[in-house]
Amino acid sequence: MLNATGLGGNANRRYRAGKLEKRNTLIAYTFLAPNFIGFFIFTLIPVAFSIALAFLNWNGGALNTITFAGLENFATLLKRFNFTRNELGVTLKNTAFFTLFTVPLSIACALLLALALNRAVCGAKVFRTIFFFPYIASLVAVCVCWSFMLMKLGPVNQMLELVGISVGKSWTQSREYAIWALIIVSVWRNAGYYMVMYLAGLQGVPAELYEAATVDGANGWHKFWKVTFPMLTPTTFFVSIMMTIYCFKIFDVVQIMTEGGPGRSTKMLVNYIYQLAFIDIKYGQASAVAMALFAIVLIITLAQFRIEKKWVNYM
């Protein structure tokens, strides 16, 4: 068939393709615009403003009452810094303790659940749904239920009594146990969600690796440590980063279950930010703590990526 446009056809087509590309790009941007405008106004500007606020003095009055503070907000926060009395020190210590236990426990529970449900157990699908349920249940309802279960004469204490452990007080009302109540709820809530990730990871482990291991005479224990676990390290890496971030920004569970108490035993960094901003009306200092929180999470995440190469195995 003859080309109707003759010699100029090729160039013309190229010209038209360029125009089409431009139009497509424009259409793509138009589709993205509503989302991006929303993100720009409601996320990007407030984030930028909060960074700026860390270096300003503002107690909520008219905008012309804002004054430049330099590093004063940070200096105020670090004044007499220690881990027993200073507000920042205490909340930092509590958050670190909470993270230190919640992250490994969540990972262990999620992995165990996934391993158990990855076999062709009768009713595996039902159990998967059951274990995932805490993640989609209303957080407030979950926290209130756990508070009741962990009360002085609640079911948890009664069961512990049966095995000879006497707690004798409401978990959320004790300096010793309150933080453990928060850890239990967080682990219980997150384990089901990350179990799903591990299940997906397990699907990706090639069967021939197990076959080879069997031929080499490996038992179940060896297979787990030499095949399953190394093959799951990318999932573990992802889960540990997500859980660390979750733990550092923990707020809702604390606010509902303990309000940071008794005393300051469960007061976390975000609770402190909330208090500074909305009770003491010191937006500058609140932003300064928020910046510190951001820096901590960033450093930990970067460190995790740095050591990633040492233990994460991408096949």
Next chain:
Amino acid sequence: MRRIMAVLLAAVMLACLAPAALAEEDVTITVVAWDIATTPYYQMYKEAFEAANPGLKVEYIDLAAQDYSQKVGTMLAGGDKSDVLFIKELSDATNWSAQGYIAPLDDYIAADGLDMGAFAGMADCYVDLEGNQVALPYRADYWVLFYNKDLFDAAGVDYPTNDMTWDQYAELAKQMTSGTEGVDKVYGSHYHTWRSDVVNWAVCDGVNTLADGEYGDLAYFYNLALDLEDAGAVMAYPDLKASGLHYRGAFAAGNVAMLPMGYWEMGNLVSDTNSGDMSFNYGFVAVPHKEDVPAGSTFGSPTGASINTASENKDAAWKFLSYIAGEEGAKTLAPTGNRPAFINDAVAEVMALVDGFPTDEASKAALIPTAVYLEWPIGEKVTELKTMTDEEHTLIMTRELTVEEGIAEMNERAAEILAD
């Protein structure tokens, strides 16, 4: 035809303008306040005041409650000429006075002979650093002791009185306690989980405040509350905290004999009585007092109003302010269930007329306290001290710290806060 229309229209317009022109001598008082649409008494003030003062009109400017103080501060800085300013935060009165935004009222008060004693001390927080009265309270919530009459009748025990010491109260609470948990338990009293409900009584001597950095005066009240807990006469704090039981539900359940609480609870009790939701009779008396403190001393917090220095109708503004803060305004406010700051026998009479109000004489007498002290004084570090005392309160009440340890920690932390 068109010309006729034009003439007619002009005539109509003139006719509309005429009454406005005639009424030009009317003075309009501009009043700045918050939540006007949702608070019925503003409208009641306006109607009653305009009816009593022909020629004076009241016009409200409604601002959002949330950042009311900042907004009014900005308006005043910009030379706003509104006449009357309602005051939301106690500290605003002293701040605005220091900046010359609000006018001293002493000459007006002296000229009118306003009975300052009727405020039972609640006007004192509106005295500025130079000793001028710069605002007057129109509302004041204070704390009283509610009790369940039916439980006292059933036990054959005399009702609480307006002159009881805290020791007598504790004894009475133990006397009223009976039964077994889950079956027929009656609690002698009830403390809500707030710090104010357990230990704020220390400020009722008019000497101690919660902002002075010295908390030894709270020990007596902590020991009293923990002792009642040990005796099973009040529900245990950790259980209340863990279960989140509200004091209103606890008292309404009908097995709590006494409840120290703010006067605002009256509104709920009145409406529950009228709706038939409440199955028992109640009364209230003045809160107990320590041996060396006069009976009828309590604590509370006022809400007031002031006059703008830049107002061009100061005399008219004073008329409105003295009306809402004085006896007439108090009588207007009384039927709404809110407690007027100005209280005398005549006002108490109107308050007691409300349907569902207890009918006994002791309740009526308890409407007039001897002295009302501020729950928290005005000060720079007050929010920090509030948070700190609340935190230590939870430690003492959960018995994680002994009373002595807790108070020592309060003192140490207060010293650090006040030093900054």
